[in-house]
Amino acid sequence: MAAASTTVPQSEVPLSANLRGKVGMWCLIVAESSIFCIFVVAYLYYAAKSVSGPTPAQVLHVPYFASICLFASSATIMLAERALHRGNIKQFGLLWFLTLALGVTFLAETGIEWQRLIYHEGLTISTNLFGTTYYSLVGLHAFHVTVGAIGLTLILLFTLFGAVKQEHAERIGVFGMYWHFVDVIWVVVLSVVYFIAR
Amino acid sequence: MADAQPILPPMVISTEVETSRPMVQVLHDWIVTVDHKKLGVMYFSYGIVALVVGGIEASIMRAQLASANSHLVSPEVFNRLFTMHGTTMIFFAAMPIVFGIANYLIPLMLGARDMAFPRLNAWGFWMTAFGGIILYFSFIGGFGLYGAGSAPDVGWFAYAPLTSPAFSVGHSTDYWTIGLLISGFGSIATGLNIMTTILCLRGPGMKLSRMPMLVWLYSVMAFLVLVAIGPLTAAQIMLLIDRYLGGHFFDTQAGGSAVIWMHFFWIFGHPEVYILVLPAFGILSEVIPVFSRKPIFGYNIMVAATVAIGFISLSVWAHHMFTVGMSSYANAFFVASTAAIAVPTGIKIFNWIGTMWGGKISFKTPMLFAVAAVVQMLIAGLTGIMLSAAPFDWQLGNSYFVIAHFHYVILGVIVFGAFSAAYYWYPKVTGRMMSDSLGKWHFWLFLIGFHMTFDFMHIPGLLGMPRRIYTYDASRGWESWNLIVSVGVIFQALGVLIWVFNVISSYYKGKVAGNDPWDAWTLEWSTTSPPPDYNFAELPVVRSRRPLWDLKHPEDPDWKYE
Numbered sequence A: 001m002a003a004a005s006t007t008v009p010q011s012e013v014p015l016s017a018n019l020r021g022k023v024g025m026w027c028l029i030v031a032e033s034s035i036f037c038i039f040v041v042a043y044l045y046y047a048a049k050s051v052s053g054p055t056p057a058q059v060l061h062v063p064y065f066a067s068i069c070l071f072a073s074s075a076t077i078m079l080a081e082r083a084l085h086r087g088n089i090k091q092f093g094l095l096w097f098l099t100l101a102l103g104v105t106f107l108a109e110t111g112i113e114w115q116r117l118i119y120h121e122g123l124t125i126s127t128n129l130f131g132t133t134y135y136s137l138v139g140l141h142a143f144h145v146t147v148g149a150i151g152l153t154l155i156l157l158f159t160l161f162g163a164v165k166q167e168h169a170e171r172i173g174v175f176g177m178y179w180h181f182v183d184v185i186w187v188v189v190l191s192v193v194y195f196i197a198r
Numbered sequence B: 001m002a003d004a005q006p007i008l009p010p011m012v013i014s015t016e017v018e019t020s021r022p023m024v025q026v027l028h029d030w031i032v033t034v035d036h037k038k039l040g041v042m043y044f045s046y047g048i049v050a051l052v053v054g055g056i057e058a059s060i061m062r063a064q065l066a067s068a069n070s071h072l073v074s075p076e077v078f079n080r081l082f083t084m085h086g087t088t089m090i091f092f093a094a095m096p097i098v099f100g101i102a103n104y105l106i107p108l109m110l111g112a113r114d115m116a117f118p119r120l121n122a123w124g125f126w127m128t129a130f131g132g133i134i135l136y137f138s139f140i141g142g143f144g145l146y147g148a149g150s151a152p153d154v155g156w157f158a159y160a161p162l163t164s165p166a167f168s169v170g171h172s173t174d175y176w177t178i179g180l181l182i183s184g185f186g187s188i189a190t191g192l193n194i195m196t197t198i199l200c201l202r203g204p205g206m207k208l209s210r211m212p213m214l215v216w217l218y219s220v221m222a223f224l225v226l227v228a229i230g231p232l233t234a235a236q237i238m239l240l241i242d243r244y245l246g247g248h249f250f251d252t253q254a255g256g257s258a259v260i261w262m263h264f265f266w267i268f269g270h271p272e273v274y275i276l277v278l279p280a281f282g283i284l285s286e287v288i289p290v291f292s293r294k295p296i297f298g299y300n301i302m303v304a305a306t307v308a309i310g311f312i313s314l315s316v317w318a319h320h321m322f323t324v325g326m327s328s329y330a331n332a333f334f335v336a337s338t339a340a341i342a343v344p345t346g347i348k349i350f351n352w353i354g355t356m357w358g359g360k361i362s363f364k365t366p367m368l369f370a371v372a373a374v375v376q377m378l379i380a381g382l383t384g385i386m387l388s389a390a391p392f393d394w395q396l397g398n399s400y401f402v403i404a405h406f407h408y409v410i411l412g413v414i415v416f417g418a419f420s421a422a423y424y425w426y427p428k429v430t431g432r433m434m435s436d437s438l439g440k441w442h443f444w445l446f447l448i449g450f451h452m453t454f455d456f457m458h459i460p461g462l463l464g465m466p467r468r469i470y471t472y473d474a475s476r477g478w479e480s481w482n483l484i485v486s487v488g489v490i491f492q493a494l495g496v497l498i499w500v501f502n503v504i505s506s507y508y509k510g511k512v513a514g515n516d517p518w519d520a521w522t523l524e525w526s527t528t529s530p531p532p533d534y535n536f537a538e539l540p541v542v543r544s545r546r547p548l549w550d551l552k553h554p555e556d557p558d559w560k561y562e
Helices: A002-007 A017-046 A064-086 A089-119 A129-160 A166-196 B023-032 B036-065 B075-110 B118-146 B172-200 B213-245 B258-292 B299-315 B328-356 B365-388 B390-396 B400-430 B436-462 B479-509 B547-552
Strands: none
Touching: A017 A129, A017 A166, A017 B172, A017 B213, A017 B258, A064 A089, A064 A166, A089 A129, A089 A166, A129 A166, A129 B213, B023 B036, B036 B075, B036 B118, B036 B400, B036 B479, B075 B118, B075 B172, B075 B213, B075 B258, B075 B400, B118 B172, B172 B213, B213 B258, B213 B299, B258 B299, B258 B328, B258 B365, B258 B400, B299 B328, B328 B365, B328 B390, B365 B390, B365 B400, B365 B436, B400 B436, B400 B479, B436 B479
């Protein structure tokens, strides 16, 4: 190959194989987006079609704190990646831990909200259409946050054991794309569930 | 790219046969493999097994329908048969076959060592495989474990409210749902892998504009897999929520909608047709030029038409729902988009004819299947345009006319394409040629059987025979037509039997093929047959769309004209 590539003009060498992680993640994001898209459509289509209460306006409170946590985690993961690029493992680990903490806080907040909805407001997934669509859409997102949190935890453990090095920045960046995606989905879910279809 | 693949010394490719390795070891090799060629063969073989199983189910149905008032199978069994037949053929025969071809060929055609994510590739295959096993486990699990239900009996598109717990008691529908959900994850993984391989792992000089047409068609197919499998996955999750957690997505009594299931299913379902047919188009676009001794006619237009099909196919789904009763605006939109998709498809047919025009055509078995597929695509397209007109569809929707139409596409184009591919690339995979005379027996028997079955199937449809009935009254005048349709199945089955025999016997006794038995032009023919684990000892630099032509004809290479 080395011999062959010397005869190939630079313009004839296609996308680098090193990019495949990113391209693969973009593909996954497209596929996941289409799943979310259908759930969002279902939510909007069924908005205000429930035949019995409770309605969103009666029971939903906008989760400002949880949202701020999740959005902030996108910033911290970006800073963590930059630290890793510079080779500052310690700073990376700290920021990575912060990202995980923010993600877990978001999940805990969701749990608290669901606890209130189920035990105090009497809204379960089988109560009415609103319950069905609400828990499935928010739950699908929370599931993705959970998967992300597991990934964050694993990488944090690797970091603590000293296995994460500067040369892994590219791969960690691919994971970071997933986390940003989960964040962007929350922008959509938040605006649809808590503002548009109120 | 250059650094990722270290130069391999031009070693002698060992053809030493594994004389007496224990069976367990060979099996172990296949099960743990992450090699794209082995996975391709496994995908393809899995699809063929499913094709035979689904074919047996179809044969039983045809035996039942061959005469009026027949009682060969009960209505309940008939419902299970058509559900399992449809599900098996789409998800566990056709999908694995096209993924198998992609797995085997794309890295070889692009000059890559393997797919972009070899382990993910193996994961995708095993998910698909387990999905099928779960679906078929319903035959025993449905009864054995819960005492209710058996194989799924709700039809392959499982319309609500038939799938609600009230009407589908037991767990048969859940086997269907979970089987498809799991195989869907496998499909997404493979789609992602194909896309990434095409974008990132092309060999030196292999620009997008120089890729073999098959790879182009697979890139659009992979895009459709990524976009279209999601709705199916989402709809299956909703159905599970409805059935297990008491949700109301498709529960009309609680304000839900049965029609929205149709929308979600067909948003997946129609692109799925193109996911299956685009690879078949790709096969035709490789086979026809080689056996016409001409480069493909209108490469750029062909690519443009493919991309157009990819996008338009995402906006035609509700033509499956004209009989549901939509608004006139929705009807008009879906009539127009469905008619529009015939244009790029027609362009392709013209291009294949243009490729053959004036060529030195040799009618070897792969070419026979390819030419038949082109003709059948034309006819399938024509009945498709007829059905795209909503008033016509109101008359014939859910009749045997529709069944004949889509089997023309799926069998007449996709399965014919798959057979063409099997004959064409078998020498590359095994190192031996398939028997051409047996191949011609296979072709003619299968062709006659196909046309007996599916040409004549249009007629009972026009006479008003609805799909999915388990029997009919003699006074309706459908009996003789149905008998012809059923007799055609015998010819098709014979043809497939000959093919299976040919595949097995040629593996042991076939003529040794050499690297390039068809004098072809794409990169996979530049390596040995079968290719070594690392695919290429030395990668030719690609300078045109026919890199092997350039190598064979240094006095008149293609790149001078491109």
